[in-house]
Amino acid sequence: MRRLATTLLSLAAFLVAWKLLTVVTGTPDYILPAPEVVAERALRAIGSGLLWEHTAVTISEILLGLAVGATSAVAVGTALGKSVVIERVLSPYIVAAQSVPILALAPLLDIWFGGGLLARVLICALIVFFPIAIATMVGIRAADPLLREMFRSLGATPGQITARLEIPSALPVLFGGLRVGVTLAVIGAVVAEWAGASSGLGVLINIADQGLFDTPLMFVALATLAVIGIGLHGLVVSIERRVVATS
Amino acid sequence: MTTDTATETERVGAPAALAVRLERVAMSFASAAGPHTALEGLDLDVPAGSLTVVIGPNGCGKSTLLRVIAGLLIPTSGEVALGEAPDARAPRAGDGRVGLAFQQPRLVPWLSTLDNVALPMSLAGAPLPERRERARVALERVGLAEAASSRPAHLSGGMAQRAALARALAGDPPILLLDEPFSALDALTREGFDAELEALWMSRRRTVVMVTHSVGEAVRMADRIAVMTTRPGSVARVIPVDLPRPRPTALAGDPAAAAIDAEVRAALAEVQTPELTPWLDR
Numbered sequence: 324m325r326r327l328a329t330t331l332l333s334l335a336a337f338l339v340a341w342k343l344l345t346v347v348t349g350t351p352d353y354i355l356p357a358p359e360v361v362a363e364r365a366l367r368a369i370g371s372g373l374l375w376e377h378t379a380v381t382i383s384e385i386l387l388g389l390a391v392g393a394t395s396a397v398a399v400g401t402a403l404g405k406s407v408v409i410e411r412v413l414s415p416y417i418v419a420a421q422s423v424p425i426l427a428l429a430p431l432l433d434i435w436f437g438g439g440l441l442a443r444v445l446i447c448a449l450i451v452f453f454p455i456a457i458a459t460m461v462g463i464r465a466a467d468p469l470l471r472e473m474f475r476s477l478g479a480t481p482g483q484i485t486a487r488l489e490i491p492s493a494l495p496v497l498f499g500g501l502r503v504g505v506t507l508a509v510i511g512a513v514v515a516e517w518a519g520a521s522s523g524l525g526v527l528i529n530i531a532d533q534g535l536f537d538t539p540l541m542f543v544a545l546a547t548l549a550v551i552g553i554g555l556h557g558l559v560v561s562i563e564r565r566v567v568a569t570s
Numbered sequence: 571m572t573t574d575t576a577t578e579t580e581r582v583g584a585p586a587a588l589a590v591r592l593e594r595v596a597m598s599f600a601s602a603a604g605p606h607t608a609l610e611g612l613d614l615d616v617p618a619g620s621l622t623v624v625i626g627p628n629g630c631g632k633s634t635l636l637r638v639i640a641g642l643l644i645p646t647s648g649e650v651a652l653g654e655a656p657d658a659r660a661p662r663a664g665d666g667r668v669g670l671a672f673q674q675p676r677l678v679p680w681l682s683t684l685d686n687v688a689l690p691m692s693l694a695g696a697p698l699p700e701r702r703e704r705a706r707v708a709l710e711r712v713g714l715a716e717a718a719s720s721r722p723a724h725l726s727g728g729m730a731q732r733a734a735l736a737r738a739l740a741g742d743p744p745i746l747l748l749d750e751p752f753s754a755l756d757a758l759t760r761e762g763f764d765a766e767l768e769a770l771w772m773s774r775r776r777t778v779v780m781v782t783h784s785v786g787e788a789v790r791m792a793d794r795i796a797v798m799t800t801r802p803g804s805v806a807r808v809i810p811v812d813l814p815r816p817r818p819t820a821l822a823g824d825p826a827a828a829a830i831d832a833e834v835r836a837a838l839a840e841v842q843t844p845e846l847t848p849w850l851d852r
Contacts, residue, residue, distance in 0.1 A: 422642065440736065469672070469674060469676050470676055470678060472642065472672075472676075473641060473676040474693070475663055475664075476640055476642055476663055476664070476670045477663070477664050477689060477690045477693050478662075478663050478664010478666075478693060478694070479664065479693050483693055487693070489676070491680055
């Protein structure tokens with residue numbers, strides 16, 4: 324209850340500061356709209372179904388991208404953590420893929436994978452992959468060597484050691500990577516939409532900016548992205564609390 | 571600990587105890603500074619059902635010896651066999667013939683005490699009701715039944731060691747290896763544990779090989795004391811301890827025990843390198 328009150332209070336303070344800024348500087352709405360202008364635009368966009376139409380596309384890209392990216396990252400991260408040879412062979416490519424800006428890769432992937440949902444999911448998965456793979460690798464290696472020997476003394480197979488010792492040991496670190504990953508997934512989805520899409524919040528931002536000069540609508544889209552990010556992050560944190568405490 | 575054998579579930583056909591035989595065993599490890607030989611020319615015969623204590627200077631390879639018997643390390647050369655002549659086989663980690671309790675409890679932090687004790691059976695694929703039941707029996711045997719649902723973080727050091735002992739006992743292995751299992755505990759607690767372990771051993775008569783630093787504990791516990799040399803380790807002497815059981819916690823007043831104590835110390839002084847002698851275990 325107190326936590327909720329703190330959050331609401333900080334939100335109220337933010338809105339007041341925003342409103343004051345627009346009043347004091349007298350900035351016009353097409354540069355910095357006042358909060359009530361944005362709220363009114365949001366209500367209209369919700370009422371017309373425009374906002375949900377684009378939000379649904381972006382959320383499905385994010386969730387599919389997360390599913391693909393996180394699953395493959397945990398698998399590859401486990402292999403990297405277990406084998407120094409695999410790490411030596413794969414890590415230059417993984418680091419290279421992460422170092423090349425996603426903004427520059429996105430158009431290429433868009434061409435390769437036909438410009439549809441698949442391409443956008445893969446772009447999103449790619450940006451999610453790195454932090455989760457690295458976190459998994461570090462977590463797997465962090466498994467207590469004394470426990471490892473104890474498992475061996477009980478005749479545990481390598482598969483049992485991975486499933487029963489290494490992955491549970493990796494969970495706290497893995498969830499750290501997952502927290503970074505979900506917020507990157509939001510960025511990935513927007514970048515993917517900019518590389519070629521007809522709907523989605525990234526597209527909505529472009530339409531509002533270049534087609535309609537509707538700055539309040541841009542703010543609505545940005546706020547929606549922020550809410551998605553906060554919501555996903557909160558979801559990961561609540562799963563983490565449950566899993567890591569009892570695991 | 572309860573010593574009531576009626577509460578224990580005996581496995582039909584499982585051997586009660588197995589002998590351990592090591593012949594000319596050598597164990598070397600590759601290291602940055604070249605190969606490092608931990609054991610060399612080590613012979614040791616542990617009769618089935620005996621309580622053998624291994625004692626020796628720091629770094630003489632006592633823990634390596636236990637890992638070789640447990641099948642965690644394959645010796646560079648030499649023979650290791652568990653069991654009697656026709657059926658004797660080399661050890662293999664996890665084959666159920668050996669239970670190993672380490673110096674540290676090594677409990678899995680995210681499992682309850684009961685699930686920790688059930689871990690050996692769980693890894694072997696035993697059905698859930700059976701492994702729960704056997705874990706419960708093992709916990710009762712070490713007097714830890716109330717802590718079954720606690721997590722290791724909530725156990726005291728002594729309780730954690732009991733749980734680790736219960737895990738080693740849970741599968742009722744014919745051979746029990748103890749690597750200074752009580753060394754992290756205070757002296758009083760350790761004496762209590764030794765007494766309980768002796769009672770447990772007298773009621774079960776499994777083969778026990780126990781490593782210790784303490785001459786007093788060795789004389790208190792052992793049928794036979796194997797004194798190891800400095801690295802590379804081998805068995806210098808085996809000293810029999812023929813004292814009646816159960817033995818009192820303090821053997822100081824017993825002339826027979828004092829003689830054995832002196833004999834062990836003399837054997838240790840012989841194997842100890844001269845510069846280490848002033849720090850010899852007292």
